[in-house]
Amino acid sequence: MASETNKGQLAGLVALITGGGSGIGRGIALAFAREGAAVAVTGRRKALLDQAVSEIQLIGGKAAGICGDVSKAADCKRMIAECATQFGGLHILVNNAGVARFGALEQTPDEDIAAMIDINLRGVMLLSKYAIPELARQRAGKRACILNIGTSAAETPIKNFSVYTSAKAALLQFTRCLALELAEQNIRVNCINPGVVETPIFETMMPQAHVAAAMSNFASQTPLGRVGQPRDIAEAALFLSSTRAEWITGATLTVDGGISLT
Numbered sequence: 001m002a003s004e005t006n007k008g009q010l011a012g013l014v015a016l017i018t019g020g021g022s023g024i025g026r027g028i029a030l031a032f033a034r035e036g037a038a039v040a041v042t043g044r045r046k047a048l049l050d051q052a053v054s055e056i057q058l059i060g061g062k063a064a065g066i067c068g069d070v071s072k073a074a075d076c077k078r079m080i081a082e083c084a085t086q087f088g089g090l091h092i093l094v095n096n097a098g099v100a101r102f103g104a105l106e107q108t109p110d111e112d113i114a115a116m117i118d119i120n121l122r123g124v125m126l127l128s129k130y131a132i133p134e135l136a137r138q139r140a141g142k143r144a145c146i147l148n149i150g151t152s153a154a155e156t157p158i159k160n161f162s163v164y165t166s167a168k169a170a171l172l173q174f175t176r177c178l179a180l181e182l183a184e185q186n187i188r189v190n191c192i193n194p195g196v197v198e199t200p201i202f203e204t205m206m207p208q209a210h211v212a213a214a215m216s217n218f219a220s221q222t223p224l225g226r227v228g229q230p231r232d233i234a235e236a237a238l239f240l241s242s243t244r245a246e247w248i249t250g251a252t253l254t255v256d257g258g259i260s261l262t
Contacts (some may be wrong), residue, residue, distance in 0.1 A: 007036060009183065009242040010242065013037045013092060014038045014040070014084075015038070016042065016079065016080070016090060017042070019042070019043055020041025020065075021043040021047075022043075023200055024199055025041065027233060028094055028234045030052075030056060032241070033061030037092065039056060040063070040066050040082070043097065049065030063143050070097050077130045084134050094146075095128065098119060100164045102160055102161060102164075117167050121170050128178060131253065135187050143243070147189075148171055148174070148180065150192065152194065153168040154193060177202060189249055190245070190250070191253070194233050195227075195254075195257055197228035197233060198229060215221065221262060224258050228257060234252055
């Protein structure tokens with residue numbers, strides 16, 4: 001098949017996307033590859049990473065799957081090193097990996113609380129920490145950036161969702177602070193707050209038989225009349241990672257069909 005990725009907004013750049021095997025992460029990986037980036041997708045499930053890599057290669061893109069757990073510092077350091085070794089550097093880090101659990105706090109298992117904090121917040125901090133030296137290399141220059149994936153629920157109290165939304169709310173402040181820290185190195189840091197996006201994460205929050213009804217309910221509450229798709233977030237990620245956004249840092253872009261307005 002002829003390559004679709006010879007030219008593009010991200011031609012010659014290298015991106016690492018956590019949680020890149022499915023959902024939003026996979027959508028971002030495909031969008032970046034179509035625009036010419038070499039893409040490293042990371043996650044804990046090798047089979048999903050292999051599928052994502054194959055899909056990217058089918059459109060002529062460069063991709064690699066790197067297994068790892070963002071909640072483990074050693075894995076974060078290794079994933080950055082493997083990406084830089086395989087593709088010759090790193091220009092774009094997308095902190096997308098996340099887990100969500102729904103329920104009253106007193107009924108939430110301790111291990112679920114730890115996972116939501118470790119993956120949604122601590123993992124972002126660790127991976128960013130180890131990515132900074134690679135992003136700061138001269139060859140990255142003004143093209144270097146970090147993009148965090150939050151949630152539009154981070155700014156709206158939601159009953160029985162306290163741990164997840166608190167971790168994501170902290171991510172917004174982390175984004176702003178890190179943007180200030182890295183500005184002198186020409187590394188931009190921004191955040192996207194998605195609304196309800198149809199991804200496999202909902203199957204971890206409720207019985208699979210209930211997912212379709214939940215999506216229909218969310219669509220009815222969304223001013224633009226539908227839930228999101230990974231491509232909706234991917235387009236925003238592409239913009240914030242391109243030269244079109246070279247004067248944007250410390251910003252949060254809400255992409256939610258207007259549901260946060262209601």
